[in-house]
Amino acid sequence: xxxxxxxxxxxxxxxxxxxxxxxxxxxxxxxxxxxxxxxxxxxxxxxxxxxxxxxxxxxxxxxxxxxxxxxxxxxxxxxxxxxxxxxxxxxxxxxxxxxxxxxxxxxxxxxxxxxxxxxxxxxxxxxxxxxxxxxxxxxxxxxxxxxxxxxxxxxxxxxxxxxxxxxxxxxxxxxxxxxxxxxxxxxxxxxxxxxxxxxxxxxxxxxxxxxxxxxxxxxxxxxxxxxxxxxxxxxxxxxxxxxxxxxxxxxxxxxx
Amino acid sequence: xxxxxxxxxxxxxxxxxxxxxxxxxxxxxxxxxxxxxxxxxxxxxxxxxxxxxxxxxxxxxxxxxxxxxxxxxxxxxxxxxxxxxxxxxxxxxxxxxxxxxxxxxxxxxxxxxxxxxxxxxxxxxxxxxxxxxxxxxxxxxxxxxxxxxxxxxxxxxxxxxxxxxxxxxxx
Numbered sequence: 001x002x003x004x005x006x007x008x009x010x011x012x013x014x015x016x017x018x019x020x021x022x023x024x025x026x027x028x029x030x031x032x033x034x035x036x037x038x039x040x041x042x043x044x045x046x047x048x049x050x051x052x053x054x055x056x057x058x059x060x061x062x063x064x065x066x067x068x069x070x071x072x073x074x075x076x077x078x079x080x081x082x083x084x085x086x087x088x089x090x091x092x093x094x095x096x097x098x099x100x101x102x103x104x105x106x107x108x109x110x111x112x113x114x115x116x117x118x119x120x121x122x123x124x125x126x127x128x129x130x131x132x133x134x135x136x137x138x139x140x141x142x143x144x145x146x147x148x149x150x151x152x153x154x155x156x157x158x159x160x161x162x163x164x165x166x167x168x169x170x171x172x173x174x175x176x177x178x179x180x181x182x183x184x185x186x187x188x189x190x191x192x193x194x195x196x197x198x199x200x201x202x203x204x205x206x207x208x209x210x211x212x213x214x215x216x217x218x219x220x221x222x223x224x225x226x227x228x229x230x231x232x233x234x235x236x237x238x239x240x241x242x243x244x245x246x247x248x249x250x251x252x253x254x255x256x
Numbered sequence: 257x258x259x260x261x262x263x264x265x266x267x268x269x270x271x272x273x274x275x276x277x278x279x280x281x282x283x284x285x286x287x288x289x290x291x292x293x294x295x296x297x298x299x300x301x302x303x304x305x306x307x308x309x310x311x312x313x314x315x316x317x318x319x320x321x322x323x324x325x326x327x328x329x330x331x332x333x334x335x336x337x338x339x340x341x342x343x344x345x346x347x348x349x350x351x352x353x354x355x356x357x358x359x360x361x362x363x364x365x366x367x368x369x370x371x372x373x374x375x376x377x378x379x380x381x382x383x384x385x386x387x388x389x390x391x392x393x394x395x396x397x398x399x400x401x402x403x404x405x406x407x408x409x410x411x412x413x414x415x416x417x418x419x420x421x422x423x424x425x426x427x
Contacts, residue, residue: 011406015380017387046412049362050381057274061288065270065295120268155358180384183271 001025006036014043016135048140048178052156052185121182121233126217128179128188129199129235138190138197139175149176153187161187161202162230162254169249171198191246198236198246205231211247213240223247228254262302266295269311272383273318279378280322282367294321312385316393319375365415373408380405 001009001022006029012018013026030037132138141152150163156178165173171191179188179201186203205226214222214233221240224233225247232250236243270291277290294317298305305313366374372394379390391398 011402011409012387015387015405042413043409046362046409047381049359050366050377050412052359053363053366054271054382055275055278055287057270057291058284058288061274061291062267062270065267065292155360180382183269183275 001029003029003033003036006030006033007039010036010039010043014040014047048156051178051180054180054183054185056184122214122217122222124181125199125201125222125233125235126220128181128201129220130218132177132179132188132190132199133197138177140177142175144173144175146173149173149189152176153178157185157187159187159204159230161189162228163189164250164253166191166246166249166253169246169253171246171249193236193238193242193246196236196238198234198238198243200250201233201235202230204229207231211244211251213244216240225251227251262299265302265305265310266298266314269314272311273314275382276315276318276375276378277322279366279374280319280371281326286325290318290322290325293325294318297321309389311383312389312393315379315383319393361416361419362412364419365412368415369408369411373404373411376401376404377408377412 006026009018009022009026013023018026030040141149143149144165144167146163146165150160153161153163153176161176163173163176167173171193174190174192174197176190177188178185179199180186181201181203184203186201189200189202191198191200207226209224209226209231211223211225214224216222217235220235220237221243222233222235223240223243223246224231226232232247234243234247234250236246238246273291273294274287277294278284278287281287281290294314298314298317301317366377369377375394376390379385379393380387385393387398387401390401394401396404
């Protein structure tokens with residue numbers, strides 16, 4: 001691969017869209033070509049802040065989208081629909097039917113909704129873990145120093161994740177990166193255990209939860225807990241007891 | 257139950273819907289309207305959704321709703337879709353690196369991109385869609401998606417640098 005070809009593929013490479021063979025050629029080239037390596041760095045440098053520019057839906061919007069079918073007024077306010085769709089009569093009928101369905105479905109549906117949302121989250125967490133290992137992209141900021149990793153998150157996410165090096169407990173800190181779960185940017189801390197890695201995902205959350213095992217996903221163990229206004233999910237291929245130990249070590253380190 | 261299924265399928269992607277609407281509309285008020293209306297349409301057409309990627313399905317509706325509402329069908333002349341003279345391989349100026357890490361500066365820069373570039377940035381960098389998925393969403397060939405991404409990123413760098421220079425001149 002020459003420079004011209006590499007420049008054409010730099011975005012595809014940075015986006016993980018190159019096949020293995022061409023990726024190998026690409027990497028071989030940039031290992032020996034500083035200006036092409038700079039082109040790749042230029043593309044990558046923008047990524048974390050672009051991701052962080054996400055606008056999450058306001059909570060009241062979530063509530064009003066849920067409520068819209070039973071509220072013909074809300075329908076009319078939204079405007080912009082062709083006249084035929086605006087006929088209040090048909091909406092009122094539809095609205096009533098849906099309202100009835102909602103009331104019936106609420107008690108049954110809520111439990112299902114929560115369970116499936118949780119299952120989605122676990123799948124997303126596992127995907128994020130696998131991706132970080134497969135793409136060899138464990139950390140946006142690679143450092144075992146918590147005083148380097150913690151400030152790195154400032155301005156990239158709207159909360160300050162606690163960062164602790166657990167080297168003394170056998171889980172040295174590898175670094176941190178921005179990850180993307182449930183459509184929101186979250187903090188990911190990476191720890192090493194022998195030859196394995198632990199991804200710890202952190203975002204603000206209210207409920208206090210004891211350390212507990214989640215259902216393993218595709219052979220990966222997941223442990224979940226929450227305290228001090230933060231929710232934690234740790235995922236790794238290490239055993240469940242070891243992962244629980246990690247959770248305890250992290251919590252202990254925080255309280256000191 | 258249809259309504260439950262709708263909620264289970266659509267609600268998990270409400271953030272994605274709002275984020276796209278927010279970036280296309282440019283303000284919170286219009287973004288809310290677009291999401292409300294898109295949710296309504298999604299509900300109406302839900303019978304036609306036969307599995308697959310619900311997020312992509314919903315975002316396609318949001319995108320259509322937004323473009324209809326804004327009457328801003330892609331019209332700008334973006335020039336030829338080629339990659340020539342786009343790649344800036346000079347080392348990143350310090351201001352770009354510094355400000356590229358700052359979300360407010362980045363948001364201001366993304367907002368200045370033409371809408372065709374803005375949407376591919378949203379789909380690629382914020383939603384992690386593949387080039388193929390983006391091509392289907394914006395109804396353009398994959399090659400066009402690639403060149404728009406390349407040009408969008410080059411423009412982002414330029415805008416961030418220009419904004420940083422402007423700020424320095426003022427202060």
